[in-house]
Amino acid sequence: MQLDLNLLAALDALLEEGSVAGAAARLHVTAPAMSRSLGRIRHTTGDQILVRTGRTMTPTPYAIAVRAQVHELLHQVQGVLAPSRELDLATLERTFTLRWHDSLVAMSGPALLAAAREAAPGVRLRFVAESSTDTPELRRGQVDLEANANRPGAPDIRAENVGETPLVMAVRSAHPFTRVKAVTAQQYAAAEHVTVSRRGNLSNALDDALARLGLTRRVVATAPTEAAALAFARDSDLVISVPRATTRSAVTDLGLVVLPLPLELPSAPVYLSWHQRYDTDPGHAWLRGLARIALTVGGAPS
Incomplete structure:
Protein backbone atom coordinates (compact mmCIF):
# COMPACT_ATOMS: atom_id res chain seq x y z
CA MET A 1 0.00 0.00 0.00
CA GLN A 2 1.32 3.43 -0.96
CA LEU A 3 1.39 5.89 1.94
CA ASP A 4 -0.10 9.36 1.35
CA LEU A 5 1.46 11.81 3.80
CA ASN A 6 -1.37 14.26 3.13
CA LEU A 7 -3.68 11.84 4.90
CA LEU A 8 -1.46 12.01 7.99
CA ALA A 9 -1.82 15.80 8.07
CA ALA A 10 -5.57 15.49 7.51
CA LEU A 11 -5.91 12.90 10.29
CA ASP A 12 -3.95 15.12 12.67
CA ALA A 13 -6.19 18.10 11.89
CA LEU A 14 -9.37 16.03 12.23
CA LEU A 15 -8.33 14.66 15.60
CA GLU A 16 -7.36 18.10 16.90
CA GLU A 17 -10.39 19.98 15.60
CA GLY A 18 -12.99 17.25 16.07
CA SER A 19 -14.86 18.34 12.95
CA VAL A 20 -14.52 18.33 9.19
CA ALA A 21 -15.13 22.08 8.97
CA GLY A 22 -12.52 22.88 11.62
CA ALA A 23 -9.92 20.61 10.03
CA ALA A 24 -10.61 22.12 6.60
CA ALA A 25 -10.14 25.66 7.96
CA ARG A 26 -6.89 24.70 9.66
CA LEU A 27 -5.39 23.15 6.51
CA HIS A 28 -6.89 25.83 4.22
CA VAL A 29 -8.87 23.35 2.10
CA THR A 30 -12.57 23.08 1.34
CA ALA A 31 -14.94 21.11 3.55
CA PRO A 32 -15.79 18.66 0.70
CA ALA A 33 -12.08 18.00 0.17
CA MET A 34 -11.63 17.28 3.87
CA SER A 35 -14.70 14.99 3.79
CA ARG A 36 -13.08 13.01 0.98
CA SER A 37 -9.86 12.79 3.01
CA LEU A 38 -11.82 11.48 6.00
CA GLY A 39 -13.40 8.87 3.74
CA ARG A 40 -9.99 7.71 2.52
CA ILE A 41 -8.68 7.60 6.11
CA ARG A 42 -11.66 5.47 7.14
CA HIS A 43 -11.04 3.12 4.22
CA THR A 44 -7.31 2.87 4.98
CA THR A 45 -7.65 2.32 8.74
CA GLY A 46 -10.89 0.40 8.77
CA ASP A 47 -12.14 2.74 11.51
CA GLN A 48 -14.73 5.52 11.47
CA ILE A 49 -12.29 7.93 13.26
CA LEU A 50 -15.08 10.46 13.98
CA VAL A 51 -18.73 9.53 14.52
CA ARG A 52 -21.63 11.97 14.72
CA THR A 53 -23.33 12.33 18.10
CA GLY A 54 -26.09 14.89 17.77
CA ARG A 55 -24.61 18.12 16.38
CA THR A 56 -21.01 17.21 17.19
CA MET A 57 -18.55 14.53 16.18
CA THR A 58 -16.86 12.23 18.68
CA PRO A 59 -13.55 10.41 18.14
CA THR A 60 -13.64 6.65 18.24
CA PRO A 61 -11.58 4.69 20.80
CA TYR A 62 -9.04 3.95 18.05
CA ALA A 63 -8.75 7.65 17.17
CA ILE A 64 -8.19 8.57 20.81
CA ALA A 65 -5.55 5.86 21.14
CA VAL A 66 -3.48 7.03 18.14
CA ARG A 67 -3.91 10.81 18.54
CA ALA A 68 -0.57 11.38 20.31
CA GLN A 69 1.24 9.04 17.90
CA VAL A 70 -0.19 10.89 14.90
CA HIS A 71 0.98 14.21 16.39
CA GLU A 72 4.50 12.89 16.85
CA LEU A 73 4.70 11.23 13.42
CA LEU A 74 3.57 14.40 11.64
CA HIS A 75 6.07 16.46 13.64
CA GLN A 76 8.89 14.08 12.64
CA VAL A 77 7.87 14.13 8.97
CA GLN A 78 7.75 17.92 8.94
CA GLY A 79 11.20 18.04 10.53
CA VAL A 80 12.61 15.72 7.85
CA LEU A 81 10.99 17.41 4.87
CA ALA A 82 11.38 21.04 5.98
CA PRO A 83 14.36 22.57 4.18
CA SER A 84 17.23 23.59 6.41
CA ARG A 85 18.05 27.23 5.80
CA GLU A 86 19.55 30.25 7.46
CA LEU A 87 17.18 33.05 8.34
CA ASP A 88 17.93 36.25 6.42
CA THR A 165 4.33 39.96 38.88
CA PRO A 166 2.52 40.45 42.21
CA LEU A 167 -0.94 41.95 42.40
CA VAL A 168 -1.40 45.47 43.76
CA MET A 169 -4.28 47.92 43.93
CA ALA A 170 -4.46 51.27 42.16
CA VAL A 171 -6.60 54.24 43.26
CA ARG A 172 -6.87 57.89 42.34
CA SER A 173 -4.66 60.33 44.23
CA ALA A 174 -7.61 61.71 46.23
CA HIS A 175 -8.87 58.28 47.30
CA PRO A 176 -9.34 57.80 51.08
CA PHE A 177 -6.91 54.86 50.97
CA THR A 178 -4.06 57.27 50.20
CA ARG A 179 -4.50 58.79 53.68
CA VAL A 180 -4.30 55.43 55.46
CA LYS A 181 -0.96 54.17 56.73
CA ALA A 182 -1.78 50.57 55.83
CA VAL A 183 -5.05 49.44 54.24
CA THR A 184 -6.53 46.45 56.07
CA ALA A 185 -8.34 43.53 54.47
CA GLN A 186 -11.57 44.77 56.06
CA GLN A 187 -11.14 48.26 54.55
CA TYR A 188 -10.26 46.75 51.19
CA ALA A 189 -13.37 44.56 51.22
CA ALA A 190 -15.60 47.48 52.25
CA ALA A 191 -14.54 49.60 49.28
CA GLU A 192 -16.23 49.51 45.87
CA HIS A 193 -14.28 47.79 43.12
CA VAL A 194 -13.93 47.60 39.36
CA THR A 195 -12.51 44.42 37.84
CA VAL A 196 -11.08 43.43 34.48
CA SER A 197 -12.79 40.55 32.71
CA ARG A 198 -13.18 39.96 29.01
CA ARG A 199 -16.14 37.71 29.90
CA GLY A 200 -17.72 40.20 32.30
CA ASN A 201 -17.15 38.07 35.39
CA LEU A 202 -17.90 39.85 38.66
CA SER A 203 -15.64 37.66 40.79
CA ASN A 204 -12.15 36.20 40.61
CA ALA A 205 -9.36 34.78 42.79
CA LEU A 206 -9.38 37.88 44.97
CA ASP A 207 -12.92 37.10 46.08
CA ASP A 208 -11.86 33.57 46.98
CA ALA A 209 -9.04 34.97 49.13
CA LEU A 210 -11.45 37.37 50.87
CA ALA A 211 -13.95 34.56 51.45
CA ARG A 212 -11.30 32.59 53.32
CA LEU A 213 -11.11 35.56 55.70
CA GLY A 214 -14.88 35.72 56.01
CA LEU A 215 -15.04 38.87 53.89
CA THR A 216 -16.81 39.88 50.67
CA ARG A 217 -16.32 42.90 48.43
CA ARG A 218 -18.73 44.77 46.15
CA VAL A 219 -17.76 44.84 42.51
CA VAL A 220 -19.81 47.61 40.92
CA ALA A 221 -18.37 47.37 37.40
CA THR A 222 -16.30 45.21 35.08
CA ALA A 223 -14.34 46.33 32.04
CA PRO A 224 -13.02 44.24 29.14
CA THR A 225 -9.56 45.85 29.27
CA GLU A 226 -7.28 47.13 31.99
CA ALA A 227 -7.03 50.50 30.24
CA ALA A 228 -10.79 51.01 30.60
CA ALA A 229 -10.85 49.80 34.22
CA LEU A 230 -7.97 52.10 35.15
CA ALA A 231 -9.88 55.02 33.63
CA PHE A 232 -12.85 54.16 35.86
CA ALA A 233 -10.56 54.24 38.89
CA ARG A 234 -9.09 57.56 37.81
CA ASP A 235 -12.49 59.25 37.76
CA SER A 236 -14.01 57.74 40.94
CA ASP A 237 -13.22 56.11 44.26
CA LEU A 238 -13.35 52.64 42.71
CA VAL A 239 -10.44 50.32 43.55
CA ILE A 240 -8.81 48.24 40.83
CA SER A 241 -6.50 45.33 41.59
CA VAL A 242 -3.99 44.57 38.83
CA PRO A 243 -0.53 43.07 38.28
CA ARG A 244 2.12 45.50 39.51
CA ALA A 245 3.86 45.66 36.14
CA THR A 246 0.66 47.02 34.58
CA THR A 247 0.61 50.03 36.88
CA ARG A 248 3.85 51.54 35.57
CA SER A 249 2.07 53.42 32.82
CA ALA A 250 -0.99 53.96 35.02
CA VAL A 251 1.00 55.98 37.53
CA THR A 252 2.50 58.31 34.95
CA ASP A 253 -0.35 58.56 32.48
CA LEU A 254 -3.39 58.55 34.77
CA GLY A 255 -1.97 59.90 38.01
CA LEU A 256 -3.01 56.83 40.02
CA VAL A 257 -1.46 55.76 43.31
CA VAL A 258 -0.31 52.17 43.72
CA LEU A 259 -0.79 50.48 47.09
CA PRO A 260 -0.01 46.95 48.31
CA LEU A 261 -2.84 44.47 48.60
CA PRO A 262 -3.69 43.46 52.19
CA LEU A 263 -3.99 39.84 51.04
CA GLU A 264 -1.53 37.01 50.49
CA LEU A 265 -1.90 35.93 46.89
CA PRO A 266 0.39 34.19 44.41
CA SER A 267 1.97 36.39 41.75
Whole structure:
Protein backbone atom coordinates (compact mmCIF):
# COMPACT_ATOMS: atom_id res chain seq x y z
CA MET A 1 0.00 0.00 0.00
CA GLN A 2 1.32 3.43 -0.96
CA LEU A 3 1.39 5.89 1.94
CA ASP A 4 -0.10 9.36 1.35
CA LEU A 5 1.46 11.81 3.80
CA ASN A 6 -1.37 14.26 3.13
CA LEU A 7 -3.68 11.84 4.90
CA LEU A 8 -1.46 12.01 7.99
CA ALA A 9 -1.82 15.80 8.07
CA ALA A 10 -5.57 15.49 7.51
CA LEU A 11 -5.91 12.90 10.29
CA ASP A 12 -3.95 15.12 12.67
CA ALA A 13 -6.19 18.10 11.89
CA LEU A 14 -9.37 16.03 12.23
CA LEU A 15 -8.33 14.66 15.60
CA GLU A 16 -7.36 18.10 16.90
CA GLU A 17 -10.39 19.98 15.60
CA GLY A 18 -12.99 17.25 16.07
CA SER A 19 -14.86 18.34 12.95
CA VAL A 20 -14.52 18.33 9.19
CA ALA A 21 -15.13 22.08 8.97
CA GLY A 22 -12.52 22.88 11.62
CA ALA A 23 -9.92 20.61 10.03
CA ALA A 24 -10.61 22.12 6.60
CA ALA A 25 -10.14 25.66 7.96
CA ARG A 26 -6.89 24.70 9.66
CA LEU A 27 -5.39 23.15 6.51
CA HIS A 28 -6.89 25.83 4.22
CA VAL A 29 -8.87 23.35 2.10
CA THR A 30 -12.57 23.08 1.34
CA ALA A 31 -14.94 21.11 3.55
CA PRO A 32 -15.79 18.66 0.70
CA ALA A 33 -12.08 18.00 0.17
CA MET A 34 -11.63 17.28 3.87
CA SER A 35 -14.70 14.99 3.79
CA ARG A 36 -13.08 13.01 0.98
CA SER A 37 -9.86 12.79 3.01
CA LEU A 38 -11.82 11.48 6.00
CA GLY A 39 -13.40 8.87 3.74
CA ARG A 40 -9.99 7.71 2.52
CA ILE A 41 -8.68 7.60 6.11
CA ARG A 42 -11.66 5.47 7.14
CA HIS A 43 -11.04 3.12 4.22
CA THR A 44 -7.31 2.87 4.98
CA THR A 45 -7.65 2.32 8.74
CA GLY A 46 -10.89 0.40 8.77
CA ASP A 47 -12.14 2.74 11.51
CA GLN A 48 -14.73 5.52 11.47
CA ILE A 49 -12.29 7.93 13.26
CA LEU A 50 -15.08 10.46 13.98
CA VAL A 51 -18.73 9.53 14.52
CA ARG A 52 -21.63 11.97 14.72
CA THR A 53 -23.33 12.33 18.10
CA GLY A 54 -26.09 14.89 17.77
CA ARG A 55 -24.61 18.12 16.38
CA THR A 56 -21.01 17.21 17.19
CA MET A 57 -18.55 14.53 16.18
CA THR A 58 -16.86 12.23 18.68
CA PRO A 59 -13.55 10.41 18.14
CA THR A 60 -13.64 6.65 18.24
CA PRO A 61 -11.58 4.69 20.80
CA TYR A 62 -9.04 3.95 18.05
CA ALA A 63 -8.75 7.65 17.17
CA ILE A 64 -8.19 8.57 20.81
CA ALA A 65 -5.55 5.86 21.14
CA VAL A 66 -3.48 7.03 18.14
CA ARG A 67 -3.91 10.81 18.54
CA ALA A 68 -0.57 11.38 20.31
CA GLN A 69 1.24 9.04 17.90
CA VAL A 70 -0.19 10.89 14.90
CA HIS A 71 0.98 14.21 16.39
CA GLU A 72 4.50 12.89 16.85
CA LEU A 73 4.70 11.23 13.42
CA LEU A 74 3.57 14.40 11.64
CA HIS A 75 6.07 16.46 13.64
CA GLN A 76 8.89 14.08 12.64
CA VAL A 77 7.87 14.13 8.97
CA GLN A 78 7.75 17.92 8.94
CA GLY A 79 11.20 18.04 10.53
CA VAL A 80 12.61 15.72 7.85
CA LEU A 81 10.99 17.41 4.87
CA ALA A 82 11.38 21.04 5.98
CA PRO A 83 14.36 22.57 4.18
CA SER A 84 17.23 23.59 6.41
CA ARG A 85 18.05 27.23 5.80
CA GLU A 86 19.55 30.25 7.46
CA LEU A 87 17.18 33.05 8.34
CA ASP A 88 17.93 36.25 6.42
CA LEU A 89 16.28 38.93 8.53
CA ALA A 90 17.23 41.72 6.17
CA THR A 91 15.06 40.24 3.40
CA LEU A 92 12.42 38.53 5.53
CA GLU A 93 8.89 39.47 4.41
CA ARG A 94 6.35 38.08 6.87
CA THR A 95 3.33 39.13 8.92
CA PHE A 96 2.94 37.72 12.43
CA THR A 97 -0.35 37.82 14.31
CA LEU A 98 -0.09 38.23 18.07
CA ARG A 99 -2.97 37.93 20.54
CA TRP A 100 -1.73 39.45 23.78
CA HIS A 101 -3.46 40.74 26.87
CA ASP A 102 -3.99 44.46 26.36
CA SER A 103 -1.78 45.41 29.31
CA LEU A 104 1.09 43.36 27.85
CA VAL A 105 0.65 45.08 24.49
CA ALA A 106 0.89 48.47 26.21
CA MET A 107 3.92 47.49 28.29
CA SER A 108 5.96 45.33 25.95
CA GLY A 109 4.51 45.83 22.47
CA PRO A 110 6.53 48.99 21.65
CA ALA A 111 9.82 47.31 22.58
CA LEU A 112 8.97 44.23 20.50
CA LEU A 113 7.95 46.31 17.49
CA ALA A 114 11.11 48.43 17.67
CA ALA A 115 13.38 45.38 17.94
CA ALA A 116 11.60 43.56 15.09
CA ARG A 117 11.71 46.56 12.75
CA GLU A 118 15.37 47.20 13.43
CA ALA A 119 16.39 43.64 12.60
CA ALA A 120 13.80 42.84 9.91
CA PRO A 121 12.20 45.91 8.26
CA GLY A 122 9.98 43.69 6.11
CA VAL A 123 8.24 42.08 9.09
CA ARG A 124 4.81 43.32 10.16
CA LEU A 125 3.16 42.64 13.54
CA ARG A 126 -0.62 42.36 13.89
CA PHE A 127 -1.71 42.74 17.51
CA VAL A 128 -5.32 41.53 17.84
CA ALA A 129 -7.69 41.77 20.79
CA GLU A 130 -8.37 38.82 23.04
CA SER A 131 -11.67 37.07 22.44
CA SER A 132 -14.35 36.77 25.12
CA THR A 133 -14.30 33.00 24.56
CA ASP A 134 -11.56 30.44 24.15
CA THR A 135 -10.83 30.10 20.46
CA PRO A 136 -8.71 27.68 18.35
CA GLU A 137 -6.81 30.27 16.30
CA LEU A 138 -3.41 29.03 17.52
CA ARG A 139 -4.22 25.56 16.21
CA ARG A 140 -5.53 26.88 12.93
CA GLY A 141 -2.50 29.08 12.31
CA GLN A 142 -4.54 32.29 12.48
CA VAL A 143 -2.61 33.47 15.55
CA ASP A 144 1.15 32.98 15.81
CA LEU A 145 1.84 33.95 19.41
CA GLU A 146 -0.25 34.48 22.53
CA ALA A 147 0.75 36.20 25.78
CA ASN A 148 -1.46 36.28 28.84
CA ALA A 149 -1.85 34.83 32.34
CA ASN A 150 -3.38 31.54 31.20
CA ARG A 151 -1.40 28.37 30.67
CA PRO A 152 -3.05 26.43 27.81
CA GLY A 153 -4.00 22.85 28.47
CA ALA A 154 -3.99 21.45 24.91
CA PRO A 155 -1.10 19.04 24.29
CA ASP A 156 -0.21 20.60 20.94
CA ILE A 157 0.18 24.13 22.35
CA ARG A 158 3.57 25.08 23.74
CA ALA A 159 3.69 27.44 26.70
CA GLU A 160 6.61 29.16 28.40
CA ASN A 161 6.41 31.10 31.65
CA VAL A 162 8.37 34.28 30.90
CA GLY A 163 7.81 35.93 34.27
CA GLU A 164 5.38 36.87 36.96
CA THR A 165 4.33 39.96 38.88
CA PRO A 166 2.52 40.45 42.21
CA LEU A 167 -0.94 41.95 42.40
CA VAL A 168 -1.40 45.47 43.76
CA MET A 169 -4.28 47.92 43.93
CA ALA A 170 -4.46 51.27 42.16
CA VAL A 171 -6.60 54.24 43.26
CA ARG A 172 -6.87 57.89 42.34
CA SER A 173 -4.66 60.33 44.23
CA ALA A 174 -7.61 61.71 46.23
CA HIS A 175 -8.87 58.28 47.30
CA PRO A 176 -9.34 57.80 51.08
CA PHE A 177 -6.91 54.86 50.97
CA THR A 178 -4.06 57.27 50.20
CA ARG A 179 -4.50 58.79 53.68
CA VAL A 180 -4.30 55.43 55.46
CA LYS A 181 -0.96 54.17 56.73
CA ALA A 182 -1.78 50.57 55.83
CA VAL A 183 -5.05 49.44 54.24
CA THR A 184 -6.53 46.45 56.07
CA ALA A 185 -8.34 43.53 54.47
CA GLN A 186 -11.57 44.77 56.06
CA GLN A 187 -11.14 48.26 54.55
CA TYR A 188 -10.26 46.75 51.19
CA ALA A 189 -13.37 44.56 51.22
CA ALA A 190 -15.60 47.48 52.25
CA ALA A 191 -14.54 49.60 49.28
CA GLU A 192 -16.23 49.51 45.87
CA HIS A 193 -14.28 47.79 43.12
CA VAL A 194 -13.93 47.60 39.36
CA THR A 195 -12.51 44.42 37.84
CA VAL A 196 -11.08 43.43 34.48
CA SER A 197 -12.79 40.55 32.71
CA ARG A 198 -13.18 39.96 29.01
CA ARG A 199 -16.14 37.71 29.90
CA GLY A 200 -17.72 40.20 32.30
CA ASN A 201 -17.15 38.07 35.39
CA LEU A 202 -17.90 39.85 38.66
CA SER A 203 -15.64 37.66 40.79
CA ASN A 204 -12.15 36.20 40.61
CA ALA A 205 -9.36 34.78 42.79
CA LEU A 206 -9.38 37.88 44.97
CA ASP A 207 -12.92 37.10 46.08
CA ASP A 208 -11.86 33.57 46.98
CA ALA A 209 -9.04 34.97 49.13
CA LEU A 210 -11.45 37.37 50.87
CA ALA A 211 -13.95 34.56 51.45
CA ARG A 212 -11.30 32.59 53.32
CA LEU A 213 -11.11 35.56 55.70
CA GLY A 214 -14.88 35.72 56.01
CA LEU A 215 -15.04 38.87 53.89
CA THR A 216 -16.81 39.88 50.67
CA ARG A 217 -16.32 42.90 48.43
CA ARG A 218 -18.73 44.77 46.15
CA VAL A 219 -17.76 44.84 42.51
CA VAL A 220 -19.81 47.61 40.92
CA ALA A 221 -18.37 47.37 37.40
CA THR A 222 -16.30 45.21 35.08
CA ALA A 223 -14.34 46.33 32.04
CA PRO A 224 -13.02 44.24 29.14
CA THR A 225 -9.56 45.85 29.27
CA GLU A 226 -7.28 47.13 31.99
CA ALA A 227 -7.03 50.50 30.24
CA ALA A 228 -10.79 51.01 30.60
CA ALA A 229 -10.85 49.80 34.22
CA LEU A 230 -7.97 52.10 35.15
CA ALA A 231 -9.88 55.02 33.63
CA PHE A 232 -12.85 54.16 35.86
CA ALA A 233 -10.56 54.24 38.89
CA ARG A 234 -9.09 57.56 37.81
CA ASP A 235 -12.49 59.25 37.76
CA SER A 236 -14.01 57.74 40.94
CA ASP A 237 -13.22 56.11 44.26
CA LEU A 238 -13.35 52.64 42.71
CA VAL A 239 -10.44 50.32 43.55
CA ILE A 240 -8.81 48.24 40.83
CA SER A 241 -6.50 45.33 41.59
CA VAL A 242 -3.99 44.57 38.83
CA PRO A 243 -0.53 43.07 38.28
CA ARG A 244 2.12 45.50 39.51
CA ALA A 245 3.86 45.66 36.14
CA THR A 246 0.66 47.02 34.58
CA THR A 247 0.61 50.03 36.88
CA ARG A 248 3.85 51.54 35.57
CA SER A 249 2.07 53.42 32.82
CA ALA A 250 -0.99 53.96 35.02
CA VAL A 251 1.00 55.98 37.53
CA THR A 252 2.50 58.31 34.95
CA ASP A 253 -0.35 58.56 32.48
CA LEU A 254 -3.39 58.55 34.77
CA GLY A 255 -1.97 59.90 38.01
CA LEU A 256 -3.01 56.83 40.02
CA VAL A 257 -1.46 55.76 43.31
CA VAL A 258 -0.31 52.17 43.72
CA LEU A 259 -0.79 50.48 47.09
CA PRO A 260 -0.01 46.95 48.31
CA LEU A 261 -2.84 44.47 48.60
CA PRO A 262 -3.69 43.46 52.19
CA LEU A 263 -3.99 39.84 51.04
CA GLU A 264 -1.53 37.01 50.49
CA LEU A 265 -1.90 35.93 46.89
CA PRO A 266 0.39 34.19 44.41
CA SER A 267 1.97 36.39 41.75
CA ALA A 268 0.27 36.64 38.37
CA PRO A 269 2.16 34.60 35.72
CA VAL A 270 2.82 35.63 32.13
CA TYR A 271 2.77 32.80 29.57
CA LEU A 272 3.99 32.93 25.98
CA SER A 273 2.13 30.33 23.89
CA TRP A 274 2.34 28.99 20.34
CA HIS A 275 1.41 25.89 18.33
CA GLN A 276 3.96 23.11 18.17
CA ARG A 277 4.08 23.30 14.37
CA TYR A 278 6.26 26.40 14.77
CA ASP A 279 8.82 24.80 17.10
CA THR A 280 11.45 24.56 14.36
CA ASP A 281 10.30 27.49 12.21
CA PRO A 282 13.30 29.89 12.09
CA GLY A 283 11.23 33.05 11.71
CA HIS A 284 8.86 32.11 14.49
CA ALA A 285 11.72 31.13 16.78
CA TRP A 286 13.33 34.53 16.14
CA LEU A 287 10.10 36.35 17.00
CA ARG A 288 9.63 34.24 20.15
CA GLY A 289 13.09 35.26 21.28
CA LEU A 290 12.33 38.95 20.80
CA ALA A 291 8.95 38.58 22.53
CA ARG A 292 10.56 36.79 25.47
CA ILE A 293 12.99 39.67 25.95
CA ALA A 294 10.32 42.35 25.49
CA LEU A 295 7.98 40.74 27.99
CA THR A 296 10.75 40.24 30.53
CA VAL A 297 12.23 43.73 30.25
CA GLY A 298 8.80 45.30 29.81
CA GLY A 299 7.68 44.21 33.22
CA ALA A 300 6.71 40.55 33.38
CA PRO A 301 8.99 39.64 36.28
CA SER A 302 8.49 41.14 39.70
